[in-house]
Amino acid sequence: MRRLPTVTALTLGLMTIAGALAAQTPTPTLYKRLGGYDALAAVTDDFIGRLVTDSALSRFFGGHGNDSKARIRQLVVDQLCAATGGPCVYIGRSMKATHSGLGITGADWDRAVRHLVATLTKFTVPAAEQTEVLAAISALKPDIVEKP
Numbered sequence: 001m002r003r004l005p006t007v008t009a010l011t012l013g014l015m016t017i018a019g020a021l022a023a024q025t026p027t028p029t030l031y032k033r034l035g036g037y038d039a040l041a042a043v044t045d046d047f048i049g050r051l052v053t054d055s056a057l058s059r060f061f062g063g064h065g066n067d068s069k070a071r072i073r074q075l076v077v078d079q080l081c082a083a084t085g086g087p088c089v090y091i092g093r094s095m096k097a098t099h100s101g102l103g104i105t106g107a108d109w110d111r112a113v114r115h116l117v118a119t120l121t122k123f124t125v126p127a128a129e130q131t132e133v134l135a136a137i138s139a140l141k142p143d144i145v146e147k148p
């Protein structure tokens with residue numbers, strides 16, 4: 001049997017290893033694909049800014065002072081960071097406990113989701129990542145909406 005020249009054999013070997021490594025490389029977390037912490041914080045600020053200035057939703061946030069709003073904002077950042085595979089830990093209350101008694105309706109929810117899509121689009125988040133974010137958020141809907 002004729003032996004392959006050393007260089008060719010080496011090249012084939014390296015290509016095999018590279019192929020195997022590529023096949024093993026996991027897809028980066030949604031957190032990383034969204035751009036990491038600063039990007040998530042900016043998305044959260046824009047999203048909350050839209051919620052509190054929407055005259056149809058602002059009543060929910062009326063009784064909160066600046067410090068309370070900053071606390072809610074930080075908890076939303078932490079929650080998004082944790083839910084998308086980032087290094088944060090969410091230490092806020094459950095979504096059910098937090099939103100219980102606010103009387104958030106299905107229409108309020110739809111409005112909030114439209115704001116979120118507007119925010120994600122503004123930050124040029126690709127369609128695939130937008131779908132993943134919305135799927136994660138939609139899982140919370142039953143705990144947040146009280147009046148379908």
Ligand code: HEM
Pocket residue numbers: 057060061072075076079091092093094098099102104108109112137140144
């Ligand atoms: C899009 C999905 C939503 C997420 C991920 C979310 C997340 C959160 C988080 C993490 C907090 C703070 C939790 C804590 O204090 O321990 C919070 C508070 C709050 N959220 Fe949401 N929320 C969502 C939708 C909404 C909607 C649609 C409304 C109303 C239109 C709303 C109104 C509020 C209010 C008023 C508070 C403050 C409650 C309080 O201080 O007692 N949220 N939310």
